Amino acid sequence: MSTTEFTVVGGGIAGLVTARRLAMAGRTVRLIEASDHLGGTVASHLVGGINLDSGAESFATRGNTVADLARELGLGDDIVSPSDEGAWLQPVDGAALPLPSTGVLGIPSTPLDAQTIAVLGLGGALRAQLDSLIPWFGRRTDISLGALVRQRMGKATVEKLVAPVVHGVYSLHPNDLPLERVAGLKDRLALHGSLAMAVRSMRSAMPAGTAVQGIRGGINRLVTELAADLTDYGVIVEFERRIDTAEALADLDGTVIIAAPGILAPVHGRTVTLATLVLDAPELDAEPRGSGVLVAPNCTAVSARALTHSTAKWQWLKEHAEGRHVVRLSYNDEPDNLAEVARRDAEVLLGVSLPPEAVVDFARQQWIRPAALTASERTDGVVVVGETVGGTGLAGIVAHAYATVDRLLAPADEDRADDDPANDDPADDNADAAETRKAKKLK
Numbered sequence: 453m454s455t456t457e458f459t460v461v462g463g464g465i466a467g468l469v470t471a472r473r474l475a476m477a478g479r480t481v482r483l484i485e486a487s488d489h490l491g492g493t494v495a496s497h498l499v500g501g502i503n504l505d506s507g508a509e510s511f512a513t514r515g516n517t518v519a520d521l522a523r524e525l526g527l528g529d530d531i532v533s534p535s536d537e538g539a540w541l542q543p544v545d546g547a548a549l550p551l552p553s554t555g556v557l558g559i560p561s562t563p564l565d566a567q568t569i570a571v572l573g574l575g576g577a578l579r580a581q582l583d584s585l586i587p588w589f590g591r592r593t594d595i596s597l598g599a600l601v602r603q604r605m606g607k608a609t610v611e612k613l614v615a616p617v618v619h620g621v622y623s624l625h626p627n628d629l630p631l632e633r634v635a636g637l638k639d640r641l642a643l644h645g646s647l648a649m650a651v652r653s654m655r656s657a658m659p660a661g662t663a664v665q666g667i668r669g670g671i672n673r674l675v676t677e678l679a680a681d682l683t684d685y686g687v688i689v690e691f692e693r694r695i696d697t698a699e700a701l702a703d704l705d706g707t708v709i710i711a712a713p714g715i716l717a718p719v720h721g722r723t724v725t726l727a728t729l730v731l732d733a734p735e736l737d738a739e740p741r742g743s744g745v746l747v748a749p750n751c752t753a754v755s756a757r758a759l760t761h762s763t764a765k766w767q768w769l770k771e772h773a774e775g776r777h778v779v780r781l782s783y784n785d786e787p788d789n790l791a792e793v794a795r796r797d798a799e800v801l802l803g804v805s806l807p808p809e810a811v812v813d814f815a816r817q818q819w820i821r822p823a824a825l826t827a828s829e830r831t832d833g834v835v836v837v838g839e840t841v842g843g844t845g846l847a848g849i850v851a852h853a854y855a856t857v858d859r860l861l862a863p864a865d866e867d868r869a870d871d872d873p874a875n876d877d878p879a880d881d882n883a884d885a886a887e888t889r890k891a892k893k894l895k
């Protein structure tokens with residue numbers, strides 16, 4: 453008889469937190485991972501001798517889910533906020549401008565403020581202001597974010613403000629982002645009747661401080677600690693085993709939880725290529741574009757869609773880089789000769805000269821960002837966690853995985869007899885081991 457109660461397929465952040473939660477509840481868990489390492493899109497690479505995140509580099513503070521997880525993993529003292537430096541926008545033509553600081557996903561909460569007028573022009577800003585006069589009849593909300601913003605605030609707001617920001621966050625044009633995927637916006641729109649008001653209300657509901665945070669040393673430290681916890685809690689981890697047929701899935705033991713895109717349906721996602729440059733460029737000490745630049749679609753001056761000046765964004769990284777600068781650019785369509793294109797794009801976007809000799813090191817990393825599973829791709833009774841169902845970003849994915857585990861454990865827990873000694877030992881012993889490890893780390 454099988455002793456594995458749960459098999460989790462996929463060792464990205466979704467699979468890791470799911471396996472950990474189940475094991476913490478005393479369940480026997482096996483985790484199967486196709487590659488030779490854990491973490492999926494939360495990963496690291498060494499560039500110019502600096503260990504850097506090569507995928508996710510921050511988490512949304514919404515709900516405190518990821519910060520609480522980091523604290524549980526003993527990383528509480530290393531949670532950091534980004535610098536106050538705002539981001540900039542590179543319009544289709546002309547010079548970069550500061551991104552208005554009062555919006556959500558680029559949607560302005562005060563369309564007639566000076567920063568928004570600078571980006572949209574007076575005509576575009578007045579059109580956006582019309583949002584406050586157009587009644588909201590609770591029309592169809594199964595539309596894209598782009599369609600909604602266009603209806604309420606006009607095309608300029610979509611293309612000049614929302615598209616660069618949405619692309620930076622989701623690697624998508626707002627026309628391809630279902631409104632449903634923007635947590636909270638639909639409900640607040642129904643409540644307040646205007647998009648600007650909905651955005652204002654979302655901002656006031658955000659926890660004090662920044663909307664995102666990071667971890668000193670990189671988000672990838674979550675994976676190291678989660679992996680150590682899996683060992684402590686007795687999870688069996690199998691590497692280099694790919695589950696990609698219905699038969700292979702059916703052969704797995706216990707309740708199977710899919711935490712890997714591409715098993716229930718082919719991954720129809722977008723490719724994102726990251727170019728990371730470590731630069732010896734004192735001109736960047738002044739941090740000319742704050743934490744980075746978001747690029748308007750159709751901007752022909754550069755091929756990159758966004759640039760993060762990582763050493764301006766994260767103080768810990770600035771200290772760690774010892775005077776060098778880390779810049780990360782993202783591309784939808786990878787250009788030929790990425791290293792050279794990235795250097796030239798960085799020059800344009802940052803507005804400084806960066807000759808080839810300023811480049812200390814360069815790294816390329818390609819990712820596929822999976823689309824959400826459609827209703828027809830979901831199979832009744834199959835448990836799925838991760839980006840294809842939990843939304844983009846660690847906060848949503850972790851919260852969804854927790855809710856899934858709670859749902860899976862609820863009926864079973866009611867049935868498990870408190871006095872069954874078989875239920876006592878493993879969880880308590882494993883929890884003790886994990887606590888001991890964390891206590892040692894805190895010393």
Ligand SMILES: Cc1cc2nc3c(=O)[nH]c(=O)nc-3n(C[C@H](O)[C@H](O)[C@H](O)COP(=O)(O)OP(=O)(O)OC[C@H]3O[C@@H](n4cnc5c(N)ncnc54)[C@H](O)[C@@H]3O)c2cc1C
Pocket residue numbers: 461462463464465466467484485486487489490491492493494506507508509510511512693694695696711712713714715724726819820821837838839840843844845846847849
């Ligand atoms: C460039 C980039 C930057 C990002 N930045 C941020 C950010 O700053 N903040 C944020 O919150 N989010 C960010 N994200 C999004 C976030 O990283 C992802 O949403 C999240 O990490 C996805 O986790 P996951 O576990 O669902 O999937 P994945 O990370 O994709 O993990 C899936 C795992 O399953 C394994 N697997 C795949 N197929 C199989 C199979 N057939 N059998 C067995 N195993 C399999 C894979 O090897 C992988 O380990 C970023 C994403 C990218 C690409």
